[in-house]
Amino acid sequence: MGITATVPGKVHITLKVNGEEMEVSFAPYKTLLEVLREDLGLTGTKHGCELGECGACAVLVDGAPLLSCLTLAIECEGRAIETIEGLANGPELHPLQEAFADLGGSQCGYCTPGAIMTAKALLDNEPEPSSQRIKEAMAGNLCRCTGYQQIVESVEKAAGCCRHAERVKA
Amino acid sequence: MMRLPWFKYHAPRSVAEAAHILAAEGGDAMLIAGGTDLLPNMKRRQQTPATLVSLRQVEGLKRIANGKGLTLGAGLTLSEVVAAPQVREKYRGLWQAAAQVASPHLRNMGTLGGNLCLDTRCLYYNQNEDWRRAIDFCMKRDGQTCWVATRSKRCLAVSSTDTAPALISLGAKVRLISAEGERDLALNELYCNDGIDYLARRPDEILTEVMLPDLAGWKSTYWKLRRRGSFDFPLLGVAAAVRTAPDGTVEEARIVLGAVSSHPLLTEAGQLLVGGKLTDEAIAAVGKKAGAVAKPMDNADLDLYWRKDVVPEFIAYALRELRGDDMSETRMRVTRQLL
Numbered sequence: 001m002g003i004t005a006t007v008p009g010k011v012h013i014t015l016k017v018n019g020e021e022m023e024v025s026f027a028p029y030k031t032l033l034e035v036l037r038e039d040l041g042l043t044g045t046k047h048g049c050e051l052g053e054c055g056a057c058a059v060l061v062d063g064a065p066l067l068s069c070l071t072l073a074i075e076c077e078g079r080a081i082e083t084i085e086g087l088a089n090g091p092e093l094h095p096l097q098e099a100f101a102d103l104g105g106s107q108c109g110y111c112t113p114g115a116i117m118t119a120k121a122l123l124d125n126e127p128e129p130s131s132q133r134i135k136e137a138m139a140g141n142l143c144r145c146t147g148y149q150q151i152v153e154s155v156e157k158a159a160g161c162c163r164h165a166e167r168v169k170a
Numbered sequence: 171m172m173r174l175p176w177f178k179y180h181a182p183r184s185v186a187e188a189a190h191i192l193a194a195e196g197g198d199a200m201l202i203a204g205g206t207d208l209l210p211n212m213k214r215r216q217q218t219p220a221t222l223v224s225l226r227q228v229e230g231l232k233r234i235a236n237g238k239g240l241t242l243g244a245g246l247t248l249s250e251v252v253a254a255p256q257v258r259e260k261y262r263g264l265w266q267a268a269a270q271v272a273s274p275h276l277r278n279m280g281t282l283g284g285n286l287c288l289d290t291r292c293l294y295y296n297q298n299e300d301w302r303r304a305i306d307f308c309m310k311r312d313g314q315t316c317w318v319a320t321r322s323k324r325c326l327a328v329s330s331t332d333t334a335p336a337l338i339s340l341g342a343k344v345r346l347i348s349a350e351g352e353r354d355l356a357l358n359e360l361y362c363n364d365g366i367d368y369l370a371r372r373p374d375e376i377l378t379e380v381m382l383p384d385l386a387g388w389k390s391t392y393w394k395l396r397r398r399g400s401f402d403f404p405l406l407g408v409a410a411a412v413r414t415a416p417d418g419t420v421e422e423a424r425i426v427l428g429a430v431s432s433h434p435l436l437t438e439a440g441q442l443l444v445g446g447k448l449t450d451e452a453i454a455a456v457g458k459k460a461g462a463v464a465k466p467m468d469n470a471d472l473d474l475y476w477r478k479d480v481v482p483e484f485i486a487y488a489l490r491e492l493r494g495d496d497m498s499e500t501r502m503r504v505t506r507q508l509l
Contacts, residue, residue, distance in 0.1 A: 006178040029174040030207075050172050052276055053401060064249075064278045070209045071279070074179060075226050085262040118275070123324075135508065139400035140273030 003074055013077045017042065018086025024073075032076055033057045033068035036083060044084040044113050048142075055141035058114035059132030063125075065118040065140075084113035086119070095161035096120055096154070099149050107145035115141040119155045127163055131156060172298065178221040185230065185347055185378055188223055192374045195221045201376060203245060204280035206272070207288050215299040216311055217289070231283075231378060239383040244283025244344075244376075248333075249274070251282050261382060263390030263409050266337035266509045269390070271402045283377045286344065286357070288333055290327035290365045290432055291341075291403060292318065292469040299407035310366055318469040326467050327365030328429055334361070335409035335428035336392045338436055341383050346375040354381070361433035368432055380384040387421075388413045389492045393484050395429075397471050399506030404429040405472055406464075406481060410440075410488040418447045425456065425485065430464040430477075437463055439485075448493040456489065457482025 005011050005028035012025045017040065026035050036042045036059070048056030050069050050124075057069040060082035087094040096116045099105060106112040115138060122129055123135040129137070134155045135148075143151060178195075182188040192199055200219035202208055203226070211217040227233060231245025239255050251257055251268040258265045271277055271285060294308045294317040307313025309325045316322040334357065342357045357380070360370050371377060390411035396402035407428025413421045423440035439460035446452050461481040468474040487504070491497040501509055 003179075008176070028179050029176055031174065033188050034173075047171075050213060052272075055273065055275060057475075058275055064277050066279050067275050070205050072179075072205065072209075072224075075181075075224060094317055132508065137274055140275040169406075 005074060011074055013074065015040075015073070015076055015081060016072075016079070017081045019080075019084060026073060028072075028074050030073050031069055032059070032061075032071040032073045032081070035073040036068060036081075042083055042085050046110055046113055048110070048114075053142075054111070054114075055118065056111050056114045058118050058141065059109070060117055060121055063121060063127060065121045065139075082117065082120075084117060087116065094120070095158040095165070096123070099154040099158040099161065103145065103154045103157060104150040111141055111143045111145075115143065115151055119158065122155070123159055123162055127166075128159060174209065174212050175215065175218055177212075177219060179196050179224065180221065181224045181227050183227050183250045185228055185376060188225065188228055188376055189347055189349045189374070189382055191221075192376070194210060195223070195426045197373050199223055199373070203231075203284045204247065204276075206276050208282040211289060211296075212427070214297065214302075215324060216295060216302075216417045223279075225376070226282075233379065239385070240383065242282055242382070244281060244378050244380060246284060247284050248272075248277040248280050248282065248342070250279065251333075259441070260385060261336075261340055261390065263336040263339055263392045263411060264333060264382075266488055267327040267332040267394070267407070267409065269509060270394045270505060270507065272403075276401075282333060282380060284411075285331050286360070286380070287369060287371065287377060288329075288331045290368045291330045292325075292327035292365065294318065294469060295327055316365075318467050325365030325432070326469065327368075328467065329361065329368065329430060329431060329433050330403040332392070332394060332404055332407055332428065332433065334434045335407045335426040336390070337380060338434055339409040339411040339424045339426045340385060340388075340390055341411075341424070343381045344377055345379045345381065346371055347378050348372065348375045350374075354419055357362045358434070358436050363431060363433045379447070379487075385411075385413075391488050391491045393488050393491075393501075394505060395477070395480065395484060402471065405477055406466070406484055407434075407468055408481075408484045408488045410485070410492060411491050412440075412443065412448070412489075414448075420444050420446060420448065425460055425488075427460065427464050429470070430466045430481070435463065439463075443489075448489055453486050453493075454482070457485040460485055 010025040046056040048054040198220035233243040235241040393408045395406040409426040420443040423443040427435040437460040
């Protein structure tokens with residue numbers, strides 16, 4: 001039997017967030033979104049509709065973009081969680097962050113962490129996505145500001161930068 | 171902010187253990203797999219199980235087995251179903267249906283079994299608790315009246331699963347396991363035409379796998395109507411599967427409609443095609459017959475009468491695609507996805 005929570009009270013587990021193991025106690029009904037923001041202080045992940053209808057809370061769990069508002073934190077022990085806070089390397093922005101800033105992929109910014117994490121999962125798996133593939137992969141991230149065109153352009157630019165960085169490394 | 175209510179939580183490792191816990195907890199326990207249907211409902215207090223039994227760590231629920239047909243574990247996420255080459259190549263209708271469920275994130279979470287057991291939906295039900303209290307609740311939860319048709323004796327909430335119509339058209343069966351034993355059901359028999367008691371599955375049973383027959387000679391497809399190209403539940407689903415002789419004569423045909431009833435609607439219209447070819451006239455006749463039994467209700471998005479009017483059109487899209495017409499432009503216009 002895995003973790004159970006059958007008596008009132010907090011559960012105590014270890015979560016692996018952005019490569020770091022963190023011990024955390026929380027009420028078992030809490031979602032991953034609530035634990036990240038309220039118990040771990042990682043407020044980069046945004047709290048949108050709470051019902052799976054917007055994508056603002058998207059984070060990567062074992063490399064796949066999931067909605068943290070509909071993920072029970074109690075089910076996340078032993079899984080690799082990546083949030084927007086883990087993206088920059090010190091002062092150096094991730095190519096996606098840079099591209100979103102440069103091309104207006106982010107305006108009010110509320111959808112941006114979820115959109116960037118979703119785009120990261122795409123580029124990790126498909127370094128050269130077509131713009132149709134980008135649109136499909138990002139179809140779960142609502143943005144009320146940009147009209148989406150700038151978001152797609154930002155992901156395309158970041159994909160080019162990532163590939164360039166890979167070539168330089170090689 | 172909507173918090174989940176308190177619940178007891180179990181994470182069994184085997185189907186037998188999960189079945190044992192369900193039997194011991196009684197009717198107040200519910201299974202959770204992806205959580206994409208249950209957790210929003212719990213946040214809005216539409217469903218308030220005292221105990222959740224998680225299937226996430228249960229072994230064997232992600233099995234894909236080739237045999238005479240194909241067996242799919244109920245715990246496969248919809249993304250995993252879409253990624254399975256056997257599904258894409260041999261069970262196209264299922265592949266297209268799974269690929270159109272909700273959004274990419276929700277497909278990474280939601281499971282095949284969860285989509286088959288999806289709670290029925292209604293504009294008067296899928297609302298938060300305050301909203302529902304303001305109308306004195308409805309028949310499906312905490313109230314007496316069906317606000318869609320106030321004289322209705324039964325709940326008219328809509329079956330909104332995409333994969334069930336596709337799987338029924340493909341002749342799928344499902345396995346249900348409880349502490350008392352196991353049984354296999356034709357998928358069509360899993361559903362009842364009642365918005366509240368919409369599943370023949372008992373609360374102590376676990377849907378563990380979906381069995382598809384060998385479908386040599388069959389072609390299948392799924393068309394979905396929704397407002398946006400992502401997120402939305404179907405306002406109409408048309409699943410069609412046809413077996414044809416080498417000369418194009420139809421030998422068997424099944425047409426199943428989704429989201430126009432409280433259960434996936436296996437129509438008899440497919441019979442009209444048997445013995446003939448997929449001509450424009452035959453397709454129009456099928457659309458007319460199946461369209462007549464589609465009873466969409468005014469409890470979902472878009473105009474009710476328009477939704478009913480387009481049923482024959484969508485059936486025609488599906489059958490023309492199976493005939494071999496190039497429907498890619500229409501597909502892109504309707505679904506905004508390359509399928």
